[in-house]
Amino acid sequence: MRISFRQLSLSCVALTGLVAASAHAQTKKTATGHDRKATASAPAAQNRSSGGDDLSSSVLGQFNRSSEEVSVTSHAVAATGITNRTPGGGLMPPQSAPRSQSGVTRDFIAKQSPSSNITSLIANLPGVTVTSQDPFGTTGDHLQVRGLNETQFGYLFEGAPLADPINYAPYTGTLVDTENLGSVTVSQGAPDLNAPFYNAVGGQITATAINPSHHMGGFADLAGGSYSFNKEFLRFDTGDIGNSGVRGFLSFSHTAYDNGARGPGGFLRYHLDTKFVKEWGDGNDVAAIFSYNRQESTSWRAPTMAQWKQYGVGFSYDQNFYPGNANYYKLNSQNLNQQLIVLPMNFTLTDRLKLHVTPYYVHQFGPSLGGENIPAVGGYYGTQQYGQLSGGTVVNGSILTLGVDPWDQKTGGLNMSADWRITNSNTFSFGWWYAYTTHQELSDFQPVYADGSGWSGTPISVNGHILSGYDLNFMQQVNTLFIADTQRLLNDRLTISAGFRVAMVSRQGTNLIPGADPYKMQGNYFEPLPQFSASYKITPHDQIFINGTTAFRAPESVEAYSQIFDPNSSHATMQPQSLKPEYSISEEIGYRHQGGFYNFSMSLFNINMTNHQVTSTGYIPGTNQMVASPINIGGQTSRGIQGEFGLGRWHHFSPYLSGQFLHSTFDNNFNTGTGVLPTAGKIAVAAPKFTGAIGINYDDGRFFGNFDLRYVDSQYTTFMNDEKMPSYITSNLTLGYRMKAIGPMKHPQIQLNLTNLGDNHYLSGSSYSANAKAHVTSTGQIAAGSPPVYYVGGVFAAMVSLSTGF
Structure with missing residues (x-):
């Protein structure tokens, strides 16, 4: 790993500054002493x-x-x-x-x-x-x-x-x-x-x-910083409403910024939160949570390793338009909109029986936008070739279009469980969860004006049908049942629990694009999932535990069930993947200490997986549309040790340490479809050997600050281990001052946040592929390399926020 002198020195200066600030602050004690509580x-x-x-x-x-x-x-x-x-x-x-x-x-x-x-x-x-x-x-x-x-x-x-x-x-x-x-x-x-x-x-x-306050009031926060960042937040608390036992809050925020060093474009978000709570009796409460989100952002462009080495953080969509430029930034964006309602309820039916009920509803929708040049003549609608397209400006035989993916998804569900205390030492639990999801996704292509000032808003049609790469309708139903029993022994020092859950997932999807094969796909999954755990309190502050857990994951994404077509290709550019569910068996043994002057925990873990599905996120060939596609790599084994340590406040300081060592390998060779690559025993992707973090917090009631430093080891991004992402280190700093009440303003404060001190330019994540370089398979054929693309980490930024209660 390479750590620049600038980066190391800035981190040391930041830490020294935090200590110096605390020394200065301790000379100004409040009237109530060092640990004044508001x-x-x-x-x-x-x-x-x-x-x-x-x-x-x-x-x-x-x-x-x-x-x-x-x-x-x-x-x-x-x-x-x-x-x-x-x-x-x-x-x-x-x-x-x-x-x-x-x-x-x-x-x-x-x-x-x-x-x-x-x-x-x-x-x-x-x-x-x-x-x-x-x-x-x-x-x-x-x-x-x-x-x-x-x-x-x-x-x-x-x-x-x-x-x-x-x-x-x-x-x-x-x-x-x-x-x-x-x-x-x-x-x-x-x-x-x-x-x-x-x-x-x-x-x-x-x-x-957070829970709403019992007192009427609120909270306001105004923030501004690098790259024209600004956020305005306002929350109003109703306090207790009469004698109803109901209280709640309502908040609204606006956030925006420019992409700055990462290229043209930016981010815009409007958000609304509400939460109302009613509590009564012994353990009875009902809450109502509602959230609305509208969000638009220019897409981040993901480079290959070669592009990263050439362009660095400047690899982005183009600032300027020219005829036929599908990489113009205004043609490549993401819209993420969501509405959700959650109604968690808890009831004490008797002294020995408690009921928990959580109905919920969530609506998520796009669109996602990406520029693409499609053939003006002789392109394809599914597997059917079309003639001359009408509309749009033809440049070198192609029409520049805005590819629109207006995905729309709705889910409603109900999760119920009950706890029956049979005896003072034995509790039996049982429950049921049901959810229903619908998903519609009809992509289209809208011609871009010749000067790049916008697009028609009218999709291109072929023989009376919208020209599309996928016309998906997807439906899913989920039922799960569980039972569990918990036994407490030796004066509640020993706790033994065992449970069993069965998950039933039913899916079906159709693709109405001409030539889609299969037109309809289904998946039905029935998985028994036992769990076991035991813990023992050595002392009131020390605990050891073991557990054995099973879990499964139904195949990810609608692309696992449907083909993806494109007007530039006579056949599907993406094929349905393996529909086998992923299954894991994991074991842990651990120890934790809590209380006194410090908290400490550590654990050893082992995870064995079958049909492990590695998520590969990449561009549809020839487009700027990114999709997630699962790749079944077979078995994977992960073993390691993790730990964390934190001190309580000491002279207003609270330090923290965490770390993990991980050894994760593939268990099987990978079948490319035309041959087998020798991946068994290779280090798994997304599995850095070492990760760690150091943090220190200071707060004397007036002056406060926070510093953290994170290290992530290098990690492979291909199954053949022929390309990897370098290790990196980042650090962040917070400094602030909290004032006394000023009129109706309660504890107004100013806060400075600095992220990525040293402005380290690094890759923070990636998609994955079987091999980045050409390799010979078991059949003697050459498996051509397919380099993965990478996510670029955030650059340095500064932000100042002013906040107050009222």
């Missing part, structure tokens, strides 16, 4: 939903209330919801689940860039590698954990699975504004038994929104 109400309480800071020691991983999570209002030191109670500066909340589990709380979240999304916030946790493309953390949900990526993780938000149910993309930036995010928990290797997933072979990521 008495004003904070609008952020940790959420009580599944996946919070404290999880039960059962195989379910269900949330148990604790005093800190129910309300932290009296402990808040800032209007942002910071309490300074979580070790490691908010990076090591207490855990008790019998599995590897890490998280972040408001103590960390509130000090990051207000543009961050859920995925970018967990980059410091052990084994988590996040692919960042912009410097603000708004876009990009790609991550890797233990050799698996985000499509192999289940994402829960307020108890509902809100990732794309077909291609499993999480789109976390559309779910919630950072100012409304309460906590994020990462379970590496093992999902909850009762979690509504059919893809979580790698574990799960759980996010919760």
Whole structure:
């Protein structure tokens, strides 16, 4: 790994500056002492939903209330919801689940860039590698954990699975504004038994929104920075509404920036969040969460390794237009729109019986846009050749068009479970999850005006039909059932849990393009999934645990079921892939210490997978449209060790360390279709051997700051290990000052966020291919190289934000 002197020196200066600031700040003690606690109400309480800071020691991983999570209002030191109670500066909340589990709380979240999304916030946790493309953390949900990526993780938000149910993309930036995010928990290797997933072979990521305040008020945040970045956020809390027991909040935000060093274009987002809560009796509560997101962004252009070496971060779509230029930036963009409703409900039916019900609805839609030149004469609609096209400007026999993919997807679901405490030491749980999804996708081509000022808005037709590369209709139904039993022995020091889940997924898709073969494809999956765990409390602060988990993932993306055509080709440019489900068996043994002066955890893990599907994201040949396609690589084995360490506050400092060693290999040779490549024993893609993070947090109630440094080892991007992505290191810095109340403004503060100190230019992720260079297969044929494309990491950026409660 190469670390520039500039990068190393800047990181050291930043750390020294943070220490110096703290020394200066300690000379200005407040009237109430070093650890002054604000008495004003904070609008952020940790959420009580599944996946919070404290999880039960059962195989379910269900949330148990604790005093800190129910309300932290009296402990808040800032209007942002910071309490300074979580070790490691908010990076090591207490855990008790019998599995590897890490998280972040408001103590960390509130000090990051207000543009961050859920995925970018967990980059410091052990084994988590996040692919960042912009410097603000708004876009990009790609991550890797233990050799698996985000499509192999289940994402829960307020108890509902809100990732794309077909291609499993999480789109976390559309779910919630950072100012409304309460906590994020990462379970590496093992999902909850009762979690509504059919893809979580790698574990799960759980996010919760803050709870509304009991007092009327609100929060405002204004931010500006590099590349014309600006964000405006406003939240209003109703407080307790009369004697109804209902309280809620409503927030709105606008975010925009230019791509700057990454080329022309930019990003625009409008977002709305609401949450209302009613609580009564002993353990009864109902919440209503609604979110709306409208988002437009210029597509990031992904280079090959050769293009990266030639152009660096400047590899982008073109600033200027000329006739026939399909790479003009205004023709290449992504629109991501989402509406969601979640209604989590918890009821205490009797002293021994509790019921949990979560209905939800999510609507996601595009379009995605990409420029493409198509033949003016003699092109193809599916496998049928067409004659002369009408409309558009012909340049060198082609018409420049805007390829439009107006995908539209709706999902409704209901997740129910019950806990029956049979005796004081034995709890039996059972539940059912049902979900129904529809997906429509009819691509079209719209002629671009000769001067590049726009496009017609009218799709090109052939014989009365819209010219298209795919006309997809997809439907999916999911049913899962589970039972589990948890036994507590030896005065609750030993907890043994066993459970069984069965998942049933039914899919069917049609492609109405002429010549599509097959016209209709179906997939039906029935998977039994047992789990087992045991934990033992050596002392009230020390715990050991073991677990064995099985999980499966139904094939990813509609492209796994349907052909993709293009007017430039007489046959399908992408063929359906293997429809076999991915299956994993994982084991862990671990130890954690919590309480006292420090928190520490470590675990050893082993994951065996069959029909492992590596997600290859690439361009449809000859176009600027990127699609995700699963590649069945066969078996994969991953083994390693991970750990993290965090201190409580010491002289206002809270340090944090995390790291992972991973050895992941392919178990089988890869069949290219024309021959076999010797990939057995090769290092798996997306599996860096070493990853680590160092963080330090400072907060004395007035001055505060946060510094973190992350290292990611090199990683192979081809199955033949003939190309790899270099290792890289990045660091970020936060500095801020929190003021006393000024009139109606509660704890106004100014915060500076610096990302990628040293402006390190690096590749942060990639697509994958069998081989980048030509190789001889088992049949003696030459397997031509297919270089993968890469995601470019975000460059240096600075942001200043002003915020206050009221």
